[in-house]
Amino acid sequence: xxxxxxxPVPDHVGDPGAVETDLLRFLGKRTGRIWTADAxxxxxxxxxxxxxxxxxxxxxxxxGIAVRGSDLRMDNFRTARRMAALVGRLxxxxxxxxxx
Amino acid sequence: MRESVAAAAxxxxxxxxxxxxxxxxxxxxxxxxxxxxxxxxxxAAQIPxxxxxxxxxxxxxxxxxxxxxxxxxxxxxxxxxxxxxxWTVERLGDPAQAAELxxxxxAGGTAAVAFSEPQAGSDLSAIATTVTVEGDGVLxxxxxxxxxxxxxxxxxxxxxxxxxxxxxxxxxRSAPGVEVRRVADPLGCRAAGHADVRFDGVRLPxxxxxxGGRQPLPLxxxxxxxxxxISVAWGCVGILRACVTAAAEHARTRRQFGRPLAEHQLVAxxxxxxxxxxxxxxxxxxxxxxxxDENAPDVATAVVLAKYVGAGHAAKGAAAAVRVLxxxxxxxxxxxxxxxxxAQLMRIIEGSDEMCQLILxxxxxxxx
Numbered sequence: 001x002x003x004x005x006x007x008p009v010p011d012h013v014g015d016p017g018a019v020e021t022d023l024l025r026f027l028g029k030r031t032g033r034i035w036t037a038d039a040x041x042x043x044x045x046x047x048x049x050x051x052x053x054x055x056x057x058x059x060x061x062x063x064g065i066a067v068r069g070s071d072l073r074m075d076n077f078r079t080a081r082r083m084a085a086l087v088g089r090l091x092x093x094x095x096x097x098x099x100x
Numbered sequence: 101m102r103e104s105v106a107a108a109a110x111x112x113x114x115x116x117x118x119x120x121x122x123x124x125x126x127x128x129x130x131x132x133x134x135x136x137x138x139x140x141x142x143x144a145a146q147i148p149x150x151x152x153x154x155x156x157x158x159x160x161x162x163x164x165x166x167x168x169x170x171x172x173x174x175x176x177x178x179x180x181x182x183x184x185x186x187w188t189v190e191r192l193g194d195p196a197q198a199a200e201l202x203x204x205x206x207a208g209g210t211a212a213v214a215f216s217e218p219q220a221g222s223d224l225s226a227i228a229t230t231v232t233v234e235g236d237g238v239l240x241x242x243x244x245x246x247x248x249x250x251x252x253x254x255x256x257x258x259x260x261x262x263x264x265x266x267x268x269x270x271x272x273r274s275a276p277g278v279e280v281r282r283v284a285d286p287l288g289c290r291a292a293g294h295a296d297v298r299f300d301g302v303r304l305p306x307x308x309x310x311x312g313g314r315q316p317l318p319l320x321x322x323x324x325x326x327x328x329x330i331s332v333a334w335g336c337v338g339i340l341r342a343c344v345t346a347a348a349e350h351a352r353t354r355r356q357f358g359r360p361l362a363e364h365q366l367v368a369x370x371x372x373x374x375x376x377x378x379x380x381x382x383x384x385x386x387x388x389x390x391x392x393d394e395n396a397p398d399v400a401t402a403v404v405l406a407k408y409v410g411a412g413h414a415a416k417g418a419a420a421a422v423r424v425l426x427x428x429x430x431x432x433x434x435x436x437x438x439x440x441x442x443a444q445l446m447r448i449i450e451g452s453d454e455m456c457q458l459i460l461x462x463x464x465x466x467x468x
Binding site: 032042047055056072073074 | 397
């Protein structure tokens with residue numbers, strides 16, 4: 001899987017609220033459930049590790065970021081809000097080698 | 101790029117020559133064969149060019165993997181381990197770790213990834229190998245089983261428990277407290293260097309933890325296995341291609357009841373089913389590689405599907421090839437005998453058929 005920094009990125013990527021909304025839509029579409037921004041996605045009765053990988057790849061592809069190494073901690077993925085924060089942080093860092 | 105894949109395929113054909121059956125019987129690959137392929141960057145050809153690798157796509161790497169798999173399942177297994185190690189470093193390591201380790205893996209250094217344990221096979225949540233931070237370093241203790249290619253590896257990537265989470269620990273095989281013991285007489289891929297490994301209070305620097313560790317264990321495992329699964333799947337395509345070639349050649353030339361075997365309808369049906377199996381496995385792998393190269397979100401599922409389809413068809417196809425060749429192929433070391441045994445191992449490693457079925461059933465049920 002190549003990183004996707006050369007892909008067109010939606011205009012609203014700088015806006016955490018919009019990222020959150022997109023993520024909730026993606027979660028809803030893929031799981032058939034309705035999620036809130038603070039719902040624990042991977043808590044008890046939550047989603048599989050296969051879906052965790054799907055989410056990582058989705059974030060990379062949609063927002064032109066690379067989620068690697070220490071960013072793969074569960075704290076960054078627990079809720080849609082935290083994932084949006086991760087996207088915001090990695091988008092901000094994309095200029096200084098986060099695509100490596 | 102296509103030309104370089106074709107050139108690499110010709111080079112590995114020459115390197116292996118007619119030696120694969122001898123390697124299978126001896127249960128060993130010559131160290132220089134592994135090193136030569138590694139030094140050419142071919143053991144893990146998807147390592148990005150910026151880290152000194154060949155930078156092949158999954159589709160390209162897959163075709164090459166199938167080719168090596170058609171020659172020698174053991175050598176292909178070593179490639180799977182090396183590629184999985186490189187992918188794990190790329191994905192779970194920090195940029196500094198990737199910059200340090202990947203160029204080594206692209207230039208002749210060898211690696212293996214250790215998942216299974218005496219009490220943790222399909223259920224990797226039962227992993228008991230533990231890594232803890234001790235002062236300015238880490239301490240690793242535990243036992244791993246059936247680590248493919250460990251006997252050839254300079255470095256072992258060890259999946260361990262770290263508090264409530266997981267970690268992948270990079271362990272030089274030469275570190276004090278590491279003991280590698282070959283698995284005697286594996287059923288298949290006999291020369292792949294399977295080994296059981298003990299880690300007895302192994303002390304390592306803090307940066308041995310990929311990405312600092314403390315990542316979710318299931319995510320670590322799924323991420324690392326994704327590469328292993330697609331590589332095994334392409335290896336199964338190789339098994340099937342070797343069987344098609346051997347069975348077709350035999351059916352064309354061997355005569356019974358006054359005509360070539362291929363003109364007996366029961367034999368022709370075996371050939372049809374075998375060829376069909378190869379085509380189906382190839383299509384499943386091509387789709388998974390396309391998902392990989394496009395970074396498609398359902399790549400994790402696509403690689404499980406390809407591995408399941410590939411291993412199942414390789415097992416059926418190899419059995420058909422054994423029927424067609426009969427006594428001509430019924431000796432250990434023969435290409436169809438190796439295929440027959442290797443395919444059974446492919447139905448076990450990187451997620452058994454049954455574990456794949458559970459994952460695919462979740463897909464059918466719309467469960468994520």
